[in-house]
Amino acid sequence: MSARAGALRGVFGAPVSRYDQASALWLLAPMLAVLLVVAVFPVVYSFWISLFDLKLTRPHRVPFVWFENYAEIFQDELFWSSVWRTISFTVMSVAAIMAIALAMALLLNEEFRGRRFLSAMLLVPWAIPYVANGLMWKWIYDSGYGALNGILLQLDFIDKYMVWLGDSRKTLALIANAFVWKEVPLATILLLVGLKSIPADLYSAARVDGANTWRRFVHITLPALRPSFMLVVIYETMMAIRHFDLFFILTEGGPAEASHVLAWHVYVETFRKLSFGTGSALAYIIALVTFLLAFWLIRTLGRKL
C-alpha cells in the first residue's frame, strides 16, 4: 500500500505506510494496556477519590463532596505551616547539595594521588538504602548515646550531651544534613560527567588569552555545566519536596510539629487517619506544585545559567 502525501514520516524521512502504522499500534498495544492499568487508571482514579469524603474506617458513608477536600486543605493552618517547612527543607538541602557536589566534582576532575579511592568512597552514602541511612543518623543524633555527642564531647566543643532531634530549632536542619549526605554522591557524579565533557581546548585557549583560574571557571566551566547543573537542581528539588523516609524514621513529624512537612502530612492523612479522600487531594496538590516548580526551574535556570 503506497503512502499518501502528508502522511506520517519515519526516522529517515521516508513515508510510513498505513500497514506499518497499524502494525506499530498492534505491537505497542500490550504495553499501552499495561500503562493504562498501572499508571493512567490509578492517576485518574485517585483524582476521583479526592472528590469523596472517603475514610476507610467509615465504610458505610462515603459522600461525594466535589472540591471540599481541597477547600479544607487550603483552610488548614497545619497544611500551610507544612508547606513552609517543606520549602525551608528544600532550599536548605538543595543549596547544600549543589555547593558540596560542585566542589567535589571540581576536585575529582583534577588528577591527584588517591583520586580513584576518593571516588569510590564517595559512592558509599549513595549505596546505602534510605531506611538504613535514617537508622544510622538516628543513632548518630541520639541524645543519650549518639556518636555526635560523643565526638563533640571528646573534642571539648560541648561540656555535656546535647539534645539534637528533640530540639525543635535544630530538627529540620539535622534532617536536611542527613538528606544532603545521602544525595551528594549522585549530584557529584552528574556534575562530574558534565565537567568531563568540556573540551580541554577551551581551557588551553583561555590560558593563551591570559584568563586566570577564576575567569576560566566563570566563563567556561559554569556555562558548560549548565545542562548538568539544571538537571541536578531539578532532580534534587523534586526529591527534597517529596522526601518522606528520613522524617518517618528520625522524628515522625515531631517534636511538636517541627518536622511536619508536606510528605509527612500526606502520610498522616492517608495512612494514619485513613482519610483517602483528603490524602488523594493532598497528593494531587503536591504533584501540581512539583510540576509547576519544575516548569519554572527549567524556564528560569535554562535561560540564566
Next chain:
Amino acid sequence: MKQFERRDFLKASAAAALAGSGTLGAVGRALAADPIQFFAWSAGVDQVKSHISAFEAKTGLKVAYGNAPWAQYRDTLITKFVGKAPLDVLWVSDSWLPEWAEAGWLAPIDGYPELLKYNADVDDFSTKSMIWKGKQYGLTYYTDYMAFFYDEEMLKKAGFSAPPNTWDEVVQQSLKIKQAKLSEYPLMLSMARETWLIEFLSSIVFSHGGRFVDDAGVAVMQDKKKGAHEALTWIVNAVNKHKIVSPACVEIGELNGLKAFTSGQHAFAMLGRYRVRTLNDPKQSSIAGRAKQGMMPAGPNGKNATVGWNRFYGLTTPAAKDKAKAADAVKFIEWFGGKADGKYTFQKLMFMDVGAGFAVKPLFQDPDIIKTYAQYSDMKMYEKQQALAQKKDVVSPWFGEWDEVNGTAWQAAVVGKSSVDDALKRSADTWNKLRKRA
C-alpha cells in the same frame, strides 16, 4: 433453610469423591468444614500455635492462623475488613474497639452467656475496656497497666528509704538525686510520638485525679480543675524548671526509655508493668535486682491511679451472622480468653513465657505465677496497682485522629512552642470538632 451454594456443592463433591475412593477420610472432613479464620499480631506466636494445636485436638475443629506485626496491624485489618477477607476471630486492642464496632466489623458477644460468665473473674477496668455503647465485644487474654519503677539503690544513696508517693515527692527526691550527682535527669519519661504516648499521658492525668473527657464524652482536658491541666503543667515544669526530666524526652520512645533506665541513667521510670521482667534480668539490665515497682505517684487531687489497657479476642460480624461458624468461633474465644479444660491456661502460658499481664483475678493466687513473679518483682504491688487502673477515657471512633493532634499539642508545651493552656485548648477543640462531625 440455607441455600446450597455452588462453592458448597464443589466442596461436597470433592469430599464425596475422596471418601468414595476410600482415600484420606480425614482430608474429606477437612474440606467439608471451613477452618476458623484467626488473625493476630505477631506476639507470643509459639504460645498461640501450641494452644491452637490443643484446641484442634480437643474439638476436632481446624484453625487457620495468620498474623501481622503490631505496627501494621490496624491498617492490615482495616484493609482486610474493607476487602471482605475471611476473618472469624481476631486480636483487638481496646484503642480500636469503637472504630471497628461502629464500622460494623466486630460483633458483640452479649448473646453468648458461656463467654460472659468469665466477667465475674475479670478486673472491672478490663471488662469496661471491651464494652462500647453498652455491648461487650470480646474476652481478654492480656491486660496490663502503666507502672512506676525506681532504682532502689540510687534512692538509698540519696538518703531515701521509700519511693515517692506523690508527684511533689518525685520532684523533691529527684532534686536531691541531681544534687548528689547520681543522675542528671532522675525521671525517665518517654514522650516521643508513638502509640505508647497516650498511655503515658493518661497515667499522669489519671494519677492527678484527672480526665481527658467526662462520662458524656465531652472534653474536659482544658479545664484547670480537671487534672489534665495539672498533669501537663507538672511535666512542663519537670523538664524546663526543675530539669529532672531530659528535654530529649520528646524524642525518646518507650523502648529507648527502657534501655536508658536499664543502663542505670535514671532513678525513676514509667514503663509498662510487664517490663519489670526485663528490668531485673541481669542479662538485659545493669540495674537487675534494684528495679522495684512503686505505686504511681499521686497529684494533689489524685489517688495513685494509672491507666490500664486490654487486648482481647473479638468476633467478626460475618462470623456472627453464620450460626455454625459463630458456634465454632465462640468455642475458640472461650478456649483462649476464658478457660481451657477448666483453667485459664492461655493467660497463664503468656504470663509464664513472655511476662504478659492478665486481668483474671484467680491467677493472682496461682502458686506457679506467684513463685515465678517473686523472682523479679512483688505480686502484691502488681495486684494493688492494677486495682487502681482505669480504662482510657479517650477511646472513641475518632481516637486515632485526635491522638495525632493531642500528642503534638503536649509535645509543643514541653518544648516551649505553646503554653499549657493553648496546648490543652487545641486538644480539646479538636476532640469536640471530631465528636461533632462523627
